[in-house]
Amino acid sequence: MGRTRRRIPSVVPLALSVVVAVALSGCSDGGGKKDTSEATAKDFLAKWQAGDIPGAANLTDDPAKATTQLTEAGKQLQLRQAEYTPKSYSKDNGTLTYSAKLTVQGIPQPIAFDSAVPVVKKDDKTVVKWQSTIIHPQYTEGAKFSNTRKSPDRAPIQDRDGKNLAGATPAVAISLWPAQMGNNAEAIYAALSDPVFDKDIPKLRDTVAKSNPDQKVPVVTLRKDVFDSKARAKLAPFGAAIKLDDITLQTSDKAKQLVGSVGDADADTLKKPGYENAAAGDQVGKSGLQARYQAQLGGTPTSKVMIKGPSGQEIATLASTEGKPGTAVKTTLDPRVQALAEKVMAENTNGMNASIVAIDTKTGGILAAANNPASGSNRAFEGHYAPGSTFKTVTAAALIQAGLKPTDPAACDPTVVVNGQTFKNYDGLQPIPNANFGTDFQQSCNTGFISQRDRIQNDTLTKVAGDVFGIGQSWDVGASTFDGAVPPADSPNKKAASMIGQGDVQASPLVMASVAATIASGTFNQPYLVDDPALKKVASKPVDPALGQQLKSLMQSVVQGGTAQMLKSIPGTVGAKTGTAEFSEGGKILTNGWMIAFKDGIAVAVIVEKGESGGKAAGPVVQAFLSAV
Structure with missing residues (x-):
């Protein structure tokens, strides 16, 4: 029997046709x-x-x-x-x-x-x-958006006692109103080309051309006395095209590189995080703490965003904010110690590039930091330098942990050869055949240290630097810092170089001041510059008491009979370590002079760039500082 075939309908069902x-x-x-x-x-x-x-x-x-x-x-x-x-x-x-x-x-x-x-x-x-x-x-x-605002007074930056580091200075903010410039535009640009305004006129022209003609374009801010004596008459003929606002600037006579500067907000600055509440024409932080804490110091402006009709009538309010004043930033700086640090930089460095950092050994609070010259980057915090023999403090900690005692023999020979590379001592150090390890530290003998290299592993210095001294960890100091680098050695030669603070070892003066502070107090306390608002610091960590006491005694011996005897007459508990770090520049081998030291509750680090040696270049600076602190 055959199967009956079913007919396929010739018409698509209605429901399906609707869907299609x-x-x-x-x-x-x-x-x-x-x-x-x-x-x-x-x-x-x-x-x-x-x-x-x-x-x-x-x-x-x-x-x-x-x-x-x-x-x-x-x-x-x-x-x-x-x-x-x-x-x-x-x-x-x-x-x-x-x-x-x-x-x-x-x-x-x-x-x-x-x-x-x-x-x-x-x-x-x-x-x-x-x-x-x-x-x-x-x-x-015909409508326009209107963004009107009034900024509160900027809050101060304070020292450890709550006194203002940045004081109030009357000033005048000068702006252009493009819509009012008209036929006077060329005359205005000619007047603003005067050196007192210090303006790039082609760049200013471009900024004005790209700006809203009905909003002011910041030009420059001058101290009121300078404006009155040198600028007011030059701008007077241009009437409404020139907008003048009396403001108060935050200026600092001390710790200028740390406190930073305040200036007119420009387009590039306003793109940065922390500047969301600022606008063109505002006085904002440009560097240092003024920039880092812009949002806190600048506060919140009273502002209103509206739509206005062709005749200026208000059509709608899109946003309205009640302003809040800024709040102060309190630092750990001691104004007396800071003034002293700046003084010794100016008077005891023979005009050479140099940096100094002083730390409260009990807390890690930074008491002072200064550079010579007092401009450019803050090398005291951010400098990347080979620490030279000041790093022997860290190496000594590693060797003592490995079982070496200060009284153990460690001959100070003229040279030591490692895998075909010859290491020698600094010029002027005579061989000490019967030296022990304590003598090597006191006299800063490179060969005596390197001769003990088999006691430690390639990564031992990395671990000790981080675990005992916090080097290489991420420090939140309240300012930009370089927190040191001690990478594991990848060869016997690199390990030997690292043991004397050369090779790939890098540190800033802040890092080495912290090393001295850790030895002086017996506890690693992460350095910090800002006390309020509170920072998320690396946890404090005590040094093993026996290790800490040996390191402290070794540094004291350097003052009593070693390379830092220029500090011997300074009263109190004083310890130090000198360093002469080599670096290459223009095909020549040059040196930086280092010294780290402590006196009672203060630790200090000094570097003098291209200094002959730690004792000769940095020693007089540390001596002048610790004698007066």
Whole structure:
């Protein structure tokens, strides 16, 4: 028997035909062409969000007008970042709704609202129908955004006793109002080319050209006495084109590199984290603690973002913030010790580049730091130097932990050869055949130290430097620092070099001052400059008492009969270690002179760049400092 065949219906069921029709209507304009309206609106939002104003404008029916209004709106708002999120598209009216989230310079919280992007056909092409209300529903033709603000007084930076390190100085902030410059523009630029203003005029022209003509463009801030005597008359003829604001500057006579400077906010500065509450024309931190703690010191301005009509009438308020004053930053600096550190840098370094750091041995608080010259980078904290023989304090700790005693024999020979490389002592040190390890430390004998290299492993110095002295860990001091590097040796030669603070070993004066402080107190306390707000510091760690006492006695012996006898007459418990570190420059081998020391509760490190030796170059600086501290 054959099977009966069933007929396939010749008509598609209605339900299925409806589904197909709906599906097709979503991708066709009825003439068989794909409907790109929603995609065009989304592309417009994506390019606008990415900052591609020309690209977004070219998707509209009026690219020139769209470019102008989108650009002006961003300038008026002082827009930092924008997020435009598509919501729903309506085929009935050809409109894509979206939600906006705008981050505006100087306004703490984002501004949020909804708007819509209409789409039309033009010359058989889908385009955005440009209208200013795309930017904001109430941003009608002729309207402008207004971002007004008043900054609070800047909070001070204080010393350890709560007294201001940065004092108040009357000043005048000079700005241009582009819309008012008119025919006087060239005369204004000519006046501002005077050296008293210290301005790059071509760069200023470019800034003005790119700025909102109805908002002031910062030019320079001058002390009020300088403005009155040298600048006021030059700017007087230009009336409303010049905006003058009386302000108070935070200036410091002490610890200038640590406290840092304050100046006019520029575009590059405002992009940095911590400057979200600041805006063009504000006085903001440019360096040092002033920059690190900008958000805290600068406070929150009283601000209001509005849409205003063509006649200046208020149409809508988009954001309003009640300002808050800044709060002080309290440091660990001792003004007397800081003044002394700056004095010895100026008077005892023979004009050579040098740095000094002083630390409270009981807490790790930084009492003073200074450099000569007192400009440029803060080498006392950030310098990368071979520490030379001052690092023998760390090597001594490693060898003592490995079982070596200060009384154990360790001949100080003229040279020692390691894997074909010859190491020698500093010029002037005579051989000491019957030396023990304590004598090697006291006289800073390289060969005596290197002869003990088999007692430690390639990574021993790395471990001891980190575990006992905190070197190479990440220190939050409250300022930018280099916290040292002691990488494991990858050869016998590298290990030998590391034992005397050469090779790949690197440290800053701050790191070596901390080594001296750890030995003096018997506890590693991470150095820190800022006391309030509190920092997340590396945990303090006691040194093994027996080890700590031996290291302290070794440093005291250097003062009593070794390379730091210039400190012998200083009263109190005094210990030291000298160092002469070699480095290469221009094909020549040069040296930096180091000394680290402690006196009772203060530890200090000094480096004199290109100094002949630690004793000759750094010794007089440490002597002058510890004699007066």
